[in-house]
Amino acid sequence: MTRFGIVGGGLMGHGIAVALARAGHAAAVHDVDPRTLAALPARVRRALAECGAGGPQAERTAARVTAAPALGDLVRDADVIVEAVPERLEVKHRVLAALESLAAPGTPVWTNTSVLSITRVAEGMAHPGRLVGVHWWNPPYLVPLVEVAPGARTERRLVDEACALLAAMGRTTVRLRRDVPGFVGNRLQFALVREALHLLDQGVCDPATIDTVMRSSLGLRWSAVGPMENADYIGLELTRDILGSLAPHLSSDTGAFPGIDVPLGEGRRGRSCGAGLLPWPPGRDAEVARRLSAGIRRNLAGPAAAGSGAPAPATR
């Protein structure tokens, strides 16, 4: 059993704690907001229910997740520290400085940043070699993938150990050869989001149509056969021809995104305020949450479920 100390008990922090506890590890969670810590036991129980866990075993799992009101206690007792605070560089720098003033020099720190460079997150650390990029997907107790990446100064041994620990938990662990903003998954995801916004901006279709197309075609295919295997499957000549015809028409926007800037300018921020790209009437958020976890569980139970616990080959 490894003792994890998780700093930031929000959406990801509490979810990572549940994923670790389900694998038999202990997870202490610290957050600056006492209400977040007070809500931790109920959120852990809800997450376990989403996993279909119940009874005495779920109670034993829940007991492995504890609240740590004092950062010093969490850091002192942790074999591995997980940073899951908001995605702002200055916040991460502040939290890492506070951690390092309390932690033993050898304690590894895993950052759950989604898109920041690991090298930049490590800037200002007294021991930047201890910072490893370990990117979980939401909800971490259901989605099997974890992406692991080194920063420019990360100790290779700590990357090896992180991959081994995650693989032993049965996670689908991929190891990147080097640090890139967004790892692999978010780069793929946001290439697609950019193109979807471009289609909206060009008046080609509405947002609901984008979702229908994805959910009824690529979403089904990609959980069984990934885009690289599919390229080989249809043949690289055809893939090359399609790319040659289509690439000049695809978005290369880097600054303005009217498809999302316009709703934002009108105060439509999405689920939290009742409207975004789509309408969010009362009850829709709960229905989406249920549909999301049920869909992931259905996919994982199917024969197409991808990935063993072993680290996949490095990506280029």
Ligand SMILES: NC(=O)c1ccc[n+]([C@@H]2O[C@H](COP(=O)([O-])OP(=O)(O)OC[C@H]3O[C@@H](n4cnc5c(N)ncnc54)[C@H](O)[C@@H]3O)[C@@H](O)[C@H]2O)c1
């Ligand atoms: N939301 C996702 O789907 C997702 C997926 C993968 C990775 N991530 C990454 O995980 C990290 C956390 O994201 P989240 O979605 O859980 O955010 P969140 O806002 O839900 O949680 C962040 C938590 O950190 C706490 N916090 C803020 N400052 C703190 C401090 N100084 N010390 C301790 N706690 C502090 C906040 O009170 C909050 O509870 C981000 O880097 C994000 O990019 C998010």
